[in-house]
Amino acid sequence: MTGARTEAPEARTDASDARTEAPRTPTAPLPDVTLDMLYRLLGVAEHESRRELIRRGRRVSPRLPQLLISAAAREGVALGSGASDELRRARARAGRYADLFDAVRAAVPGVRIAKGPSVARWYPPDLLRPVGDLDLSFATEDELWRAALTVTGRAPVEDIVLALTRHEGRTSVTLGLRWPAEDELLDRPYNVELSMVAFPGDPGSAVPPRRTLPADQTLADLLALAEERFQRPFHAKDAVDVLMILTHCPPPPATLAEAAAAHHLAPELLELLTYTQDGTQAPLDAFRTPLHEPAAAELARREAAERPADPPTTVDARLDAGFPVAGLRLNRRDTQTTDAASPDTPATLHSVSPDTLAAPRAVNPDTSPTPRAASPDTPATLHSVSPDTLAAPRAVNPDTSPTPRAVSPDTPATLHSVSPDAPVAPRAVHPGTSAAPAVHPGPPATRSVRHDTNGITLLRTPLADFLLVCGEVVSWADYETALAALDRLEAVR
Secondary structure, eight states: OOOOOOOOSOOOOOOOOOOOSOOOOOSSOOOOOOHHHHHHHHTOOTTSOHHHHHHHHHHHOTTHHHHHHHHHHHTTOOOOHHHHHHHHHHHHHHHHHHHHHHHHHHHOTTOEEOSTHHHHTTSOTTSOOOOOOEEEEOSSHHHHHHHHHHHHTTSOOOEEEEEEEEETTEEEEEEEEEEOOTTTTTSOOEEEEEESOSBOOOTTSSOOOBOOOOSSHHHHHHHHHHHGGGTSOOOHHHHHHHHHHHHHSOOOHHHHHHHHHHTTOHHHHHHHHHHHHHHHOOOOHHHHGGGHHHHHHHHHHHHHSOOOOSOOSSHHHHHHTTOOEEEEEOEEEEOOOSSOOOTTSOEEEEEOOGGGOBOOOOOOTTSOOOOOOOOTTSOEEOOOBOTTSOOOOOBOOTTTSOOOOOOOTTOBOOOBOOOOOOOOOOOOOOTTSOSSOOEEOOSOTTSOEEEEETTEEEEEOSSOEEEEEOBSEEOHHHHHHHHHHHHHHHHTO
16 A cells, blocks of 8 residues: 655745754654555555545545645655645645744744644655644733734735633633635635633633643643644544654653643543554553553543533623633724734724624534524524634625524523634625725724623724624624614714
């Protein structure tokens, strides 16, 4: 099944420049990544074709074929135009993220990155780590909004999504900035996720958000990979990531176990290393053994922890209980320029028409159906979101949409990952305003401002204004109340 290995001509892109530590010596030789290994990891029988391997990988994750195709190419498999262009687009996306990271780092020197480019730097040039999102973390809200203005000043961002979390009295913002891919019919949108939370945790459970990454980049990357288990099962890319890190820069096993315990991730990291060892036949017992005791202790802690009842239905109560609060975007400020937006530059506000009320859905990002529409006579369905996988609201026309699903206003929100497949273009003005949007200063350039009024909560940010929501239903009345409140806030400026 394996063939002669060939070197790909493309050089890898190192977007993170995060490597400050010198390569460390592995505790034992680790295997190279081969097609045979990938067949095992994906559970594909040896007699199956490489086409079946790619098909199976695409079912696991839309981006996983990037790894599989590049692995086939390095073993001498000739690529056709479709496979070649899939790799080209992925490398172009990685380069785009590298440029944006450089710009953000220039504006916010304290920015941290985990996974993504930080792991890809250990891959050989002819093996492509799947390229999806760019995830960046920040210590303060000021840093997050400066980074957001930097990104929107350099990318054609069409969709802005937001969630809040709270832990130990500190409220944190997570922001998603999205715009269409080069081939928007085949590829998911670009997505830059900015957060004040390094590890989002498991909402409503005994694993809370954790604010900071370990100082050691290798520890940060391995723990970020383990954190993924709260959103999905591990798959082939995770195992290859582990191999690459432990081949080139393995941390001391005891240090890794201590970091995992401190961040409440020992069970997940042990599961990841076990999955990797079983699927790749890599000798990882030196890393697994120190994790057994802290993993058992962490599971016992979670079992004994008091779990909250149903999610509360007010913003502060929900945040205090450990659940995220989602933002339903009401409008958008014009901040896209060739250079980063200046804090002194007035923002242009585009209102979202009530005729196209956004209805975010709680769906798997790999199998996202089209959201159902809302009408003025029926409450809009809004599923709250996990801050690490932000919602992508869809704009729908009630005159051409299917019949909406009835949802009880008393139903608590269920937190799930949602699809980034449907960016919302900025809308024109809502009824009652002129065709030309007004120019106004908006909230401070590097922080958000909360307004509680008439039973609803608004969050005004440097990029857009949001209605904060706590349940599965946003009534049309609350939506119109939010728009009216914004009009009043603008009138007093």
